[in-house]
Amino acid sequence: MIVTLDSGDALILVDVQNDFLPGGSLAVPMGNEVIPILNRYISLFHAHGLGIFATRDWHPPDHSSFLEQGGAWPPHCIAATPGAAFPASLEFPCDTQIISKATNRGKDAYSGFDDTQLEPLLKWSGIGRVFIGGLATEYCVLNTVKDALEYRYVTFVLEDAVRAMNISTDDGRQALEEMTRLGAIPIRFESLAA
Ligand SMILES: [Zn+2]
Numbered sequence: 640m641i642v643t644l645d646s647g648d649a650l651i652l653v654d655v656q657n658d659f660l661p662g663g664s665l666a667v668p669m670g671n672e673v674i675p676i677l678n679r680y681i682s683l684f685h686a687h688g689l690g691i692f693a694t695r696d697w698h699p700p701d702h703s704s705f706l707e708q709g710g711a712w713p714p715h716c717i718a719a720t721p722g723a724a725f726p727a728s729l730e731f732p733c734d735t736q737i738i739s740k741a742t743n744r745g746k747d748a749y750s751g752f753d754d755t756q757l758e759p760l761l762k763w764s765g766i767g768r769v770f771i772g773g774l775a776t777e778y779c780v781l782n783t784v785k786d787a788l789e790y791r792y793v794t795f796v797l798e799d800a801v802r803a804m805n806i807s808t809d810d811g812r813q814a815l816e817e818m819t820r821l822g823a824i825p826i827r828f829e830s831l832a833a
Pocket residue numbers: 696698704715716741
């Protein structure tokens with residue numbers, strides 16, 4: 640299947656942040672592999688003047704998702720720390736729209752749509768189709784894709800530009816299957832026509 644980009648398309652990068660990369664406090668194995676691939680998508684979308692959105696975990700230091708507060712995760716992506724920053728190797732255009740999520744102590748958010756301006760921004764921009772990649776497949780990518788489908792966007796998942804935590808070996812593969820079953824369309828860079 641070849642997909643031709645048009646003016647109602649947007650690229651959504653999910654949580655490509657230092658703490659989720661090898662060496663970070665909550666590293667996704669081989670998470671760094673998505674960066675050069677996402678840069679190709681970024682470059683193509685930017686060349687077509689299409690919107691690029693980047694979500695980020697942006698937690699307070701005592702966030703409820705952290706182990707010390709009874710949550711499931713080691714501290715990660717604390718707002719305005721180097722771990723929460725996007726890696727320098729990610730080549731964002733200057734008009735990339737940054738979406739911070741899970742900014743309140745008491746609430747976690749896996750989806751980029753959860754208590755953010757992402758949905759109104761997409762609506763105001765006249766977006767009909769979204770192309771979603773990033774980290775990690777079975778958490779924030781999965782939940783962002785599910786919400787995009789819920790909001791009735793035609794939703795593509797960039798299967799070459801996601802990586803899974805895989806706490807259980809098969810989690811990433813199962814998440815991709817679930818997204819597909821719910822109506823998301825898996826796509827690879829080679830399938831995009833300029
Ligand atoms: Zn988090």
